[in-house]
Amino acid sequence: MAEEDTDRPSEGHPVLTGVVALVAVALTVGLILGGGALAVSRVLGIGGSDEATSGSTVQETMFLPPVEPTNPDSEPLLTLAPNPEGSVSQFPSDEPSEEEPESSISLQAGQTEVGAMERIDLTGVYPGGEGAILQVQQFENGTWGDFPVTATVSNETFTTYIQTGKPGPNRFRVVDTDDDEISNEVKVTIG
Template sequence: MDTENRPVLTGLVALVGVAVAIGLLGGLAVLVGVKATGIGGSAESSDEPSTSATFRLPRPSETSTETAPEQATEPSPGTEPTSEAPAEGISLSAAQQSVSPMQQIGLTGTYQAGEGSVLQVQRMEDGAWADFPVTMSVSGGTFATYVLTGRTGPNKFRVVDTDSEVVSNEVTVTVG
């Protein structure tokens, strides 16, 4: 092949060769850097805690289905009994009582019996509950989200468990 008569082809071949060499050296440098810093870790799981940023699920363990019998306790003299929401109910609260149109309305609450449940936010519209385009999950017995609305005046919200149809209390937030 006569390279003197084809300088463009010679330059193109040289350019591709340099690009391949730089790519290989760059990849090797990244590989060495990853190994040196310990990023990525191994694909094997271990019981020991690790400082790598990988997601690991806990290993399943056997749980006992037996429960200890509950013992009734009477309040000590001079104390008032406290009324608490039932453990299986959904308790909802709003962070704000009044907001401007399209300002965030924080909705938080507890649902002890609903771990992993998906909750649908609903708003009272024309005398009936309508789904609001917001859902959230229950984690650790609690949930939190926010909604935005431009509908002025009192807005009533509640949440409903999409599986069991358990509903929360209503909260009212005035927009405007």
């Protein structure tokens, strides 16, 4: 009977045989995929090669200009004032306007011409006016009157919008409700 047991193949460890087979298949697949990835990276030039570093005369460089100190301007460069031709100037004027007194509140209109009841965006800068409430005013019948819109200053800037149906040229400004500081005026044609 002992001779019969030695002639049969070993069936005592089928789980171990399966695990060994899985490890062998995983290693084979890993080697094939790794070799393929290496071949593709060499063809595409990914990862560099010894030839590129030793035989090449081209070197990658990064040029940084020298650091130069800048002088802060006395007024913000955010202001876009309309010029006489109706287009918006990209640079603030160094000369104060004869029409408008110097103000610490700077107001801009996003549009110079709109249709009746179309949106007019008002934005501006108010240095030192953090938290201030600004009342929008409109010039009518020779006097400035409150428009039913306000804006709050946050990070020294403010933004709001208005709508009006009054045709023709309209003038707007903002006033600080606490200390009566007045902005420059902006002109928008409604029509």
